[in-house]
Amino acid sequence: MPVDLILGSNNVGPNGKVKTIEDFSAILDLFHSHGNIHLDTAYLYPAGHPGQAETFLGDLQVTKDGKFILDTKVRSFEDGAHAADEICKSVEAQLKRLKVDKVHTLYLHAPDRTVSFEESHKAINELYKQGKFERFGISNYQPDEVLGFVERANKYGWVAPSCYEGLYNICSRRAETELLPIFREHNIAFYAYSPLASGFFSNIKRNEPPPAGGPFDPTTFNGQYNQGWFFKDALFTAVEELGKVGEEYGIPNNAIALRWLRHHSQLTDGDAILVGYSNIGQLKQNLEYLGQGPLPQQIVEVVDKIWDAIKDDAPEAAM
Template sequence: MAQNTTNLPQRSLGSQGLKAGAMGLGTMGMTIAYGAPDEQSSIATIHRAYELGVTLFDTAELYGLGTGSSEQLLGRAVEGFRDDILLATKFGYDLSDPARIREGALDMDSRPEHIREVTENSLRHLGTDRIDVLYQHRVDPNVPIEDVAGTVGELIAEGKVRYFGLSEAGPDTIRRAHAVHPVSVLQTEYSLFERAVEADVLPAVRELGIGFVPYSPLGRGFLTGAVKPAADYSADDMRSRDERWQPGNYEKNLAAVRELTAFADSKGIAVTQLALAWLLAQGDDIVPIPGTRSPQRLEENVAAAHITLTPDDLARIQEILPHGAAGSRYPAAIRPTWQ
């Protein structure tokens, strides 16, 4: 494998000393949610990401549905360069009952003892002695966020974790956690398709010196343009249930992406690169983590970090898609509620 010698720009994720290449890699789709896994292609993609200067690699206990498969895959793939990168993973679900998982039930569990149990499992699955970023995957309404922050703070003091992160938390929760132990980074969905964080969340994290990691920065693949209606996806593909792919919404979103594609073509870039360059232009404290199992797609995504959009370009993009996509990003039963 080639050494990491790229000139991918580096970014500071907040004020706690966390730095990463301007583009990260999300690994959820390598094991769940986007059809049958392809381990060989996934590992090749992780290796290519490292060669191109990607340093932030993101996984979660959930992505293995309680088996550890996602973390194990990532751990095997980065074994030869683990000390050169950042490994991020997440806790926060009760995945003890496979039947509940198969039914689509995702029960929360951020009790301190469970956080410690999941962390030990994650360390073992990743084959490492420390987790660089440990996120609470979703806010648990049954456990005070102060208890969560305190527990992760203890793990940091013990050297098992380096940085504390939250995912899909609102300003009040972020402030309460940050008062107990500094929150280094927030991970929440943000893209041309999903703008809700712009109102209250981004201002709050910037006030507190917290970095921001957008997941699904390509609208779960819709912003690639390689899409089809919900009914054409398999049952194990989350796009078969996503409101943005449903009749009515699908046609509106497809029309917007076609306009964005035409504009990207006029600039000699791919629509994916346009979408990622737009996201990077929203602040130098942002590191997106697009997911892919294709080394070629990954190369295209990383190249977006070298694209500069002008004020006129940004105005044109806003004109095409002023408010995000048609349709909610999650079904009502699992839609995150910020506090």
């Protein structure tokens, strides 16, 4: 059975790429027409304009009549954001924007190491007991930190993490050795974000300036972060090698990346791929690629050789 798909919303909102609720509604309809029902959002989305994506989702009443299931992530990436009272305030405001009493999964979006993880976990557990969410998720945490959540859950009877959102793609496979063994042992699903490395596989060329306003624009926080992850000679070479073998079969890099992740990676039943887009045309293309079957064996072998060559330069599996 193919790995599940989850629709992201990090580009949604008046200050995002998908600027109108009408455009977003059409994107949701397209995603649903392919048999998909799982949506993902966050307090942060779109970056720099918190709450806009959640507001769109709430106005569209996406969970009405069970059409979609919805996950969100609490305010993060700020010192003190995961103090108990701050988590509670964040969730209260988020549920109000989403116009729901609870979400399917509530995530801690990224580690807040200025607050004890025990305090944050206890606050999450209290919200769980109040029925604010069904599943607890974490994202971007280090392996030992993941184990800490598991151990506290066992020690105190608190809700345990049941899913993890993390970086995973052809050029970012450290999760296979650093995180996946933990997930398999403790029944934690892995949801892979950035399957196309924010466009690095197709839209970025060596020694050419990245497009202004794009995911690698160095004047933005996200652009600086993405460049730090991917702008390395070894990774540029990997993309070029991928393009060469893809040309032999008439398969573009993005299709290789998505088909490899769905059919040849270490994702399995219960895991998922977070699907991104900047517009409905891009989503349509990505869904088409994801609907295609396994890759030719020669391409799979090249992907593995690429990883062996770049693993020391690859982005970290967690923050």
